[in-house]
Amino acid sequence: MHQQPKFSWWEKEGLNRWADFAVVGAGITGLSAAYFLKKRAPQARVLVLEKGGRPEGATVRSAGFACFGSASELLADVKSMGESEAFDLASRRYNGLTLLREIHGDLALEYEHCGGFEVFFKEEKEKADKVLQQLEKVNQQLKERGEFKQEVFSVLQRDEAEALGFKNIHLVVKNKFEGGLHPQKLWDSLLAKCLEIGVEYRSGVEVKQVESGRLVGLDFELPCEKILVANNAFAQAWLPEEVRAARAQVWVSEVLATPFPKGTFHHQEGYNYFRGHAGRLILGGGRHIAPEEESTFSTENSEQIRQYLLEELLPRLFRNNPPKMVESWAGTMGIGGSKKPRIGLWKPGVWTAIRMGGMGIALGTLAGKMGAELMIEH
Ligand SMILES: Cc1cc2nc3c(=O)[nH]c(=O)nc-3n(C[C@H](O)[C@H](O)[C@H](O)COP(=O)(O)OP(=O)(O)OC[C@H]3O[C@@H](n4cnc5c(N)ncnc54)[C@H](O)[C@@H]3O)c2cc1C
Structure with a gap:
């Protein structure tokens, strides 16, 4: 295994010096939080620590679906978390995507607004029928949340569905508000935006311990006023019940x-x-x-x-x-037990924005923003 050289004096100087805000993890959530922190507090020292030489989490390994839940997934969420929470979460994901596109622009993200399609094969007729029966309700619930002026989900005509060319297709449900993007380009744009406004980024720095007022690693102790834990799944080491x-x-x-x-x-x-x-x-x-x-x-x-x-x-x-x-x-x-991300206080001066599930590309920007706002306001 590749062993990193120990820190130089210069590197340590930067890691042991007071930071107003420190963020653990440089995925979409952590970098977005840092971006919003620095925007809100331009004089503050905002430092992002990333354990990998390059980010090692989900963001640059994702599949690049800019989505907020297919009809059958939303209906499954209704079963597990109740109607109100399920549709609130879907609309939060959509707001996250909108914010992401506003900040970076579609070109930088290589975003293509191609629509999302949920496919049911012939042997899945029963499942498809259940979704069909409830599609109007799903559309209505989403509309009530205010973001969508048009129906989100519609059923493709038989000839349109056939034209997709899949074998034995029974039903295809279209979501006209979804698209796809390039995860590495997203991350590159996000890091560039952070650096441009003065966020400090240190890669190859693993945080071992998170305490109120300081972050501790192998060869450093960073004193800081406020901390955001944004390392998603890796927070399992500290919060196994949450993620x-x-x-x-x-x-x-x-x-x-x-x-x-x-x-x-x-x-x-x-x-x-x-x-x-x-x-x-x-x-x-x-x-x-x-x-x-x-x-x-x-x-x-x-x-x-x-x-x-x-x-x-x-x-x-x-x-x-x-x-x-x-x-x-x-x-x-x-x-985790809930599909809702855990965004909130962990201990004095320490907040989390973790548990992004399978739709963190949609949620991450907004989760980072919410984490940053909590840190600024408390
Ligand atoms: C294969 C795959 C496909 C996916 N496809 C999609 C998709 O198409 N659409 C979608 O919306 N979502 C998708 N997801 C989910 C999405 O990628 C994640 O929800 C999202 O990227 C989470 O972002 P994050 O910033 O919260 O966490 P991460 O991207 O996981 O970032 C956490 C960072 O913290 C760092 N870190 C961890 N521990 C420490 C430590 N102790 N000290 C310092 N740094 C640390 C990690 O190295 C990592 O870079 C997919 C996920 C995977 C794995």
Whole structure:
């Protein structure tokens, strides 16, 4: 394993010097928080500490779906958290996406407003019918929250659904407010925006202990007034009851003979997801078939999920031979008993913005903003 050299005097000087605000973790949430802190308090020293040489969390390993929940996922959320919380959370995700796009602009994010599509195959007719029966209610609930002037979900006509080219398709539900983006470009833009306004960023610095008034690592002790823990799943080490690791896995195909249909696609309450990118297919998910095995920080791909996605799901997406998958990766999401992120006070002077679940690309900007506001106002 690569061993990092010990800190120089100069590096330590910066890590042991008073900071007004310190943020643990440089994913979308931590960097967004730092951005809003520095905007609100331009004179303050805002420092972000990231354990990896490059960010090692979910943000740059995500699949780039700018989504806020397919109809069947929202209905599953209604069952687990109640109507009001489920739709409030969906509208929060949408607000997060809107804020993200406002800050960076679509070009910087390589954002494409292609629409999201939830797919039901013929053998899933029963599930599809249940969703159909409740679609009007879902639309109504979302509309009542004020962000959407039009119906969010609509059913594709038979010929439109057939034109997608999937095998044995029964129903496709469209969400016209979703799109896709490039996670690395998002992160690059966010870091650039932070640095531009004077946020300090230190990578390769792992925080071992979080105490009121100081952060402690192997070779430093940073005194600071206020701290935001924004390391998502990795906060499991400090708050095991609040957040735990869940692995998500993704595969990338060879260049396809014909372009994959435009859109971001969801299946099975959002557990499976796929989209075209640069002439290839990106396919991920499957965590629901092995929740215990996927409760891991491992970033290796597993044979069980590979078989499910590549041997069961993939052949259903292509009428002819499915493409060869040539690359894969995995990353760590932070999940918990509730799908709601944990944004709030942990102990005096220390707040958390963690547990972003499977939709942190949507939630992260807003979660960071909310964390920053709490720190400024208290
Ligand atoms: C494979 C995959 C696909 C996904 N696809 C999507 C998608 O398409 N759309 C979507 O909305 N969401 C998706 N997600 C979820 C989304 O990526 C996350 O919810 C989101 O990125 C979380 O951002 P974050 O900043 O809160 O945490 P992270 O991005 O995990 O960042 C936390 C950071 O903290 C650092 N850190 C950890 N511990 C310490 C420490 N002790 N000291 C210093 N630094 C530390 C980590 O190295 C990491 O960089 C996906 C996740 C995965 C894994």
